[in-house]
Amino acid sequence: MVLGRFAPSPTGVLHLGNLRTALASWLSIRAAGGRWIIRMEDVDGPRCRRELGVVQLRDLAALGLESDVPVVWQSERSSRYHEALARLREAGRLYPCVCTRRDLQLLASAPHVEDGLRPYPGRCRERAWEGFDRALRFRLPDGRVAWEDLLLRAQADDPGSLTGDPLLFRRDGCFAYHLAVVVDDGAQGVTEVVRGADLRSVTATQIRLQEALGLPRPAYAHLGLVTASDGSRLGKRAGALGVEGLSNCQVTPVEITGWLGWSLGCLERPEPCSPEDLVQSFDWSKVPAGEVRVPETWI
Ligand SMILES: [Zn+2]
Known part of the structure; x- marks a missing residue:
């Protein structure tokens, strides 16, 4: 049985780079008929906060990405x-x-x-x-x-x-x-x-x-990492490029998923969709290995 995981540290908002990783992992596992889990890597001291992890799980769920088994918290x-x-x-x-x-x-x-x-x-x-x-x-x-x-x-x-x-x-x-x-x-x-x-x-x-x-x-x-539209590291702007920050700019979860799916080689052009819509077309040989830039209109 193929088993994939997404394992964020609950130290801040999941930005588009994190969300792209989560979706790629989910798609790879779904395409292979396996199981997908989320694990919270919260052993690394005071920067990790439970409430930030809860927000991360909420944002992943907004895109339709949920763990097949109860989420494991490493601190336990x-x-x-x-x-x-x-x-x-x-x-x-x-x-x-x-x-x-x-x-x-x-x-x-x-x-x-x-x-x-x-x-x-x-x-x-x-x-x-x-x-x-x-x-x-x-x-x-x-x-x-x-x-x-x-x-x-x-x-x-x-x-x-x-x-x-x-x-x-x-x-x-x-x-x-x-x-x-x-x-x-x-x-x-x-x-x-x-x-x-x-x-x-x-x-x-x-x-x-x-x-x-x-x-x-x-x-x-x-x-490859997701960079700002000018090619720089996301840095301080990363928080604005989470599910909530984008929603405040009228970018909906299905639009985020569509853009991520396009960036992973699943779609000809970014168009609103759910993760399920992308499973059939996901193929590692089509995923670009380089960096990806956030759309200018999103930042
Ligand atoms: Zn030493």
Whole structure:
């Protein structure tokens, strides 16, 4: 059974880029007769707020995108992440990291770091185990990871040069994104991960973590980002480009879905429709891999 998921962080309004990812995932799964779920990635500290997640679910439902099973909130699943950490500890794959943010800034040598991502330089790799009350990092094995992306085709990355050993557990007791995402994709039986191209650079790292936990590897698709009509990052205007913001500008949910469907190669031109109307024509080979610009009249 094919199982896809949309997994937003409840830190703000879902903008058109997020909604495009959700629709692409939904269409891919519906076209294959599978199951589609929504998961709230709310482990990452105080920026995540339950009420923002509720608004996100409401906006998705307005477009006709609803989870086939009750929505999972990661903040309620700590015991699973603890178990995974214990397994990695037994396998000798965890080590304590005592670096402060300032230490890491001083160590960062790369002059141009894509998307603000700086690989952890491995400063604490040789430290002895000190218990679960420390920040913990995952020891990556050497070498490149190859995978076949549904959209970008053959991919290969060296996770050591992109993220370095990822943080899995923070000193403040929070589980980090990489751990929660990998554990839950495995626990929920996710077979297909559709997400924005901004997360492509962490895929190799997450595959290494799956391997260490003995979890199957899902198929990946990394969609081009949605930019403002002038090609710039959505940034501050992103909130205006959510379901509610667009509705205030007289853009209806069926018009949003039609534009998204057109941007995914399902329609000749943007025209109002429901997600169901797009299932027959969805095909990964027709989805453009590049960035997509929001219509000028919407911004
Ligand atoms: Zn360190």
